[in-house]
Amino acid sequence: xxxxxxxxxxxxxxxxxxxxxxxxxxxxxxxxxxxxxxxxxxxxxxxxxxxxxxxxxxxxxxxxxxxxxxxxxxxxxxxxxxxxxxxxxxxxxxxxxxxxxxxxxxxxxxxxxxxxxxxxxxxxxxxxxxxxxxxxxxxxxxxxxxxxxxxxxxxxxxxxxxxxxxxxxxxxxxxxxxxxxxxxxxxxxxxxxxxxxxxxxxxxxxxxxxxxxxxxxxxxxxxxxxxxxxxxxxxxxxxxxxxxxxxxxxxxxxxxxxxxxxxxxxxxxxxxxxxxxxxxxxxxxxxxxxxxxxxxxxxxxxxxxxxxxxxxxxxxxxxxxxxxxxxxxxxxxxxxxxxxxxxxxxxxxxxxxxxxxxxxxxxxxxxxxxxxxxxxxxxxxxxxxxxxxxxxxxxxxxxxxxxxxxxxxxxxxxx
Amino acid sequence: xxxxxxxxxxxxxxxxxxxxxxxxxxxxxxxxxxxxxxxxxxxxxxxxxxxxxxxxxxxxxxxxxxxxxxxxxxxxxxxxxxxxxxxxxxxxxxxxxxxxxxxxxxxxxxxxxxxxxxxxxxxxxxxxxxxxxxxxxxxxxxxxxxxxxxxxxxxxxxxxxxxxxxxxxxxxxxxxxxxxxxxxxxxxxxxxxxxxxxxxxxxxxxxxxxxxxxxxxxxxxxxxxxxxxxxxxxxxxxxxxxxxxxxxxxxxxxxxxxxxxxxxxxxxxxxxxxxxxxxxxxxxxxxxxxxxxxxxxxxxxxxxxxxxxxxxxxxxxxxxxxxxxxxxxxxxxxxxxxxxxxxxxxxxxxxxxxxxxxxxxxxxxxxxxxxxxxxxxxxxxxxxxxxxxxxxxxxxxxxxxxxxxxxxxxxxxxx
Numbered sequence: 001x002x003x004x005x006x007x008x009x010x011x012x013x014x015x016x017x018x019x020x021x022x023x024x025x026x027x028x029x030x031x032x033x034x035x036x037x038x039x040x041x042x043x044x045x046x047x048x049x050x051x052x053x054x055x056x057x058x059x060x061x062x063x064x065x066x067x068x069x070x071x072x073x074x075x076x077x078x079x080x081x082x083x084x085x086x087x088x089x090x091x092x093x094x095x096x097x098x099x100x101x102x103x104x105x106x107x108x109x110x111x112x113x114x115x116x117x118x119x120x121x122x123x124x125x126x127x128x129x130x131x132x133x134x135x136x137x138x139x140x141x142x143x144x145x146x147x148x149x150x151x152x153x154x155x156x157x158x159x160x161x162x163x164x165x166x167x168x169x170x171x172x173x174x175x176x177x178x179x180x181x182x183x184x185x186x187x188x189x190x191x192x193x194x195x196x197x198x199x200x201x202x203x204x205x206x207x208x209x210x211x212x213x214x215x216x217x218x219x220x221x222x223x224x225x226x227x228x229x230x231x232x233x234x235x236x237x238x239x240x241x242x243x244x245x246x247x248x249x250x251x252x253x254x255x256x257x258x259x260x261x262x263x264x265x266x267x268x269x270x271x272x273x274x275x276x277x278x279x280x281x282x283x284x285x286x287x288x289x290x291x292x293x294x295x296x297x298x299x300x301x302x303x304x305x306x307x308x309x310x311x312x313x314x315x316x317x318x319x320x321x322x323x324x325x326x327x328x329x330x331x332x333x334x335x336x337x338x339x340x341x342x343x344x345x346x347x348x349x350x351x352x353x354x355x356x357x358x359x360x361x362x363x364x365x366x367x368x369x370x371x372x373x374x375x376x377x378x379x380x381x382x383x384x385x386x387x388x389x390x391x392x393x394x395x396x397x398x399x400x401x402x403x404x405x406x407x408x409x410x411x412x413x414x415x
Numbered sequence: 416x417x418x419x420x421x422x423x424x425x426x427x428x429x430x431x432x433x434x435x436x437x438x439x440x441x442x443x444x445x446x447x448x449x450x451x452x453x454x455x456x457x458x459x460x461x462x463x464x465x466x467x468x469x470x471x472x473x474x475x476x477x478x479x480x481x482x483x484x485x486x487x488x489x490x491x492x493x494x495x496x497x498x499x500x501x502x503x504x505x506x507x508x509x510x511x512x513x514x515x516x517x518x519x520x521x522x523x524x525x526x527x528x529x530x531x532x533x534x535x536x537x538x539x540x541x542x543x544x545x546x547x548x549x550x551x552x553x554x555x556x557x558x559x560x561x562x563x564x565x566x567x568x569x570x571x572x573x574x575x576x577x578x579x580x581x582x583x584x585x586x587x588x589x590x591x592x593x594x595x596x597x598x599x600x601x602x603x604x605x606x607x608x609x610x611x612x613x614x615x616x617x618x619x620x621x622x623x624x625x626x627x628x629x630x631x632x633x634x635x636x637x638x639x640x641x642x643x644x645x646x647x648x649x650x651x652x653x654x655x656x657x658x659x660x661x662x663x664x665x666x667x668x669x670x671x672x673x674x675x676x677x678x679x680x681x682x683x684x685x686x687x688x689x690x691x692x693x694x695x696x697x698x699x700x701x702x703x704x705x706x707x708x709x710x711x712x713x714x715x716x717x718x719x720x721x722x723x724x725x726x727x728x729x730x731x732x733x734x735x736x737x738x739x740x741x742x743x744x745x746x747x748x749x750x751x752x753x754x755x756x757x758x759x760x761x762x763x764x765x766x767x768x769x770x771x772x773x774x775x776x777x778x779x780x781x782x783x784x785x786x787x788x789x790x791x792x793x794x795x796x797x798x799x800x801x802x803x804x805x806x807x808x809x810x811x812x813x814x815x816x817x818x819x820x821x822x823x824x825x826x827x828x829x830x
Contacts, residue, residue: 331633
């Protein structure tokens with residue numbers, strides 16, 4: 001890719017450079033999100049590439065599909081992190097030229113910290129991800145355990161915690177970082193000053209539990225949440241199995257939804273009878289939640305008696321809020337035929353992977369979003385961003401603190 | 416709260432007004448996040464309050480703890496949505512005065528849409544949440560079903576999908592909306608123009624599955640993901656039970672972690688023997704993942720043989736990445752003693768709930784974050800924001816399209 005193409009990005013963040021000194025999920029997602037909105041995002045890696053370059057799942061070539069997904073459309077440089085002179089090149093990248101923000105998940109090197117950088121460039125924005133707000137280590141999976149959610153996830157009547165496979169706290173933390181960074185960028189445009197932004201995974205988890213009412217409930221009511229399978233809390237929602245074994249999720253939020261579901265399933269008279277006999281008013285959300293087992297028993301009979309295509313036609317005709325469970329295998333099958341139906345996906349020809357469908361930004365700006373771009377190979381942009389890069393030649397510095405990983409020979413596969 | 420206090424907000428978004436015409440989780444979280452960073456967020460509700468005002472969990476008084484959590488620090492006005500004149504007051508709130516952004520989860524009223532608003536105010540920013548990008552209805556629980564994740568969540572060997580209790584797509588979508596809105600706000604400061612931002616829940620789910628490599632894996636490899644309980648994919652991580660029945664999560668990402676865990680559990684010699692005998696190199700992440708059952712069997716024996724306090728001391732001494740599973744009940748117990756340890760929480764005295772610990776923003780700006788503020792009661796800020804508000808008097812308009820909910824008498828519990 002010629003430099004012109006790499007830097008000529010469109011979008012509301014065009015003109016903003018983001019230097020990403022990061023790994024894993026949260027900080028790379030922050031950078032990806034900003035890149036998709038037009039920022040020029042440069043990922044800095046140690047020699048040979050960052051540790052997460054080999055993270056599963058892998059293509060047959062050994063290229064990480066995970067890394068490729070989270071680093072689309074960025075530029076990538078490698079430096080010998082053990083060398084002070086090399087780290088100074090990264091500092092130069094940040095403090096010279098147009099407006100710049102830094103995204104990092106480490107405070108290992110003081111020169112990449114807010115204090116050092118703001119002394120050289122008072123308008124720098126610095127966004128730091130922490131595992132724990134108290135400075136301790138934490139990753140999505142450990143933060144999950146402490147968050148409360150795994151103990152109320154999974155089938156009713158079971159004890160063992162069920163972790164989310166989705167690293168939801170990484171995702172949320174990466175997006176909170178982007179929000180903080182852009183809030184600081186607004187302030188920079190108004191006042192000219194930079195800001196330090198900090199987001200910790202454990203704060204994100206506990207703030208979310210608080211925002212959704214879980215922690216207030218635990219403090220002010222005697223009620224203790226327990227596992228309730230796929231039942232939606234406080235309203236009516238559950239999964240059902242059709243006669244031919246297809247699993248669907250159905251959600252009833254309003255009285256209109258409820259009336260339509262009864263009409264769709266032919267249960268209107270049955271529930272009128274139950275309402276009369278048992279004195280239950282099914283028209284309210286909380287009443288439906290309280291009597292969800294009764295409702296589910298009758299609905300499960302209906303779903304169990306019809307094949308999926310018939311159930312789907314009836315639910316759609318009555319505009320019920322429902323969805324069929326899909327597997328990743330199904331979503332990827334036949335060259336991603338299912339994904340092609342959506343404007344979200346575009347073809348990326350990723351080195352080491354080949355052409356495949358990859359997502360654009362879920363943020364649509366003025367009705368448009370740019371096509372997805374490949375992730376960079378190791379050191380791909382060293383030549384254009386670090387013109388006299390010492391990283392391509394042996395350094396005269398000592399071995400330092402061992403921060404460098406990989407070998408010199410692996411430094412520049414492309415450039 | 417006097418008007419001065421309500422509007423004198425600090426933070427990098429101070430001076431930006433956000434008018435929120437929204438409900439449920441994603442759009443209110445967007446507004447909450449912006450309010451916590453200093454924006455003046457005004458939530459617009461129909462007469463009597465929005466439908467989500469009664470969502471569970473509830474305090475004994477009937478006040479929604481969920482609503483209170485997601486609407487902290489906003490101002491709230493009610494208008495008769497069925498009245499065109501009343502809706503015009505909301506339009507006035509948006510188009511008059513300083514810079515303004517709109518957050519909405521509905522395209523029901525054309526005058527609140529981007530086209531109408533930008534005709535009156537070209538620099539308006541409009542952020543719309545959709546259920547499905549194709550315009551169809553969707554909520555977190557239905558989008559989850561189609562996302563692929565529930566079919567690979569839960570114990571290995573089971574078939575039924577396990578939904579996340581956490582509405583992760585709502586959370587991510589709300590934060591993506593905030594990112595899009597602030598990217599547009601940057602562009603407005605640079606170019607003076609407004610933007611239309613759109614985020615759909617199903618796009619957020621599929622984009623995330625794509626960004627994390629799940630969809631590329633399904634397209635380009637023959638590998639099909641299956642449920643694997645609490646095992647972390649592609650590296651080593653799992654939950655264990657101590658001798659006294661305490662559940663902990665342990666994660667090993669690096670060779671250093673691995674060496675330390677063996678030292679902590681006294682298994683160094685055992686694994687050296689296994690490495691020699693079986694020819695397995697346990698030093699690599701992918702090798703540890705492939706042989707995770709062998710590792711887990713031996714670790715489970717160790718954990719099962721020590722009480723929790725002893726295990727905790729050993730793990731901490733060796734700086735292992737681990738965490739104990741906590742319940743919401745534990746987090747709320749004793750007036751939130753566990754939460755008080757963190758700077759994240761502050762006391763809010765919420766009408767209908769009383770004083771309790773509520774989270775501040777997980778985004779720390781220059782080392783600080785403001786104390787949490789209560790959520791507004793229904794129509795609390797009508798008098799200051801809609802001075803000659805017709806909503807407090809019977810309207811001369813016809814019944815309109817029935818968009819208004821609730822009764823006139825319930826309009827202003829506080830002013």
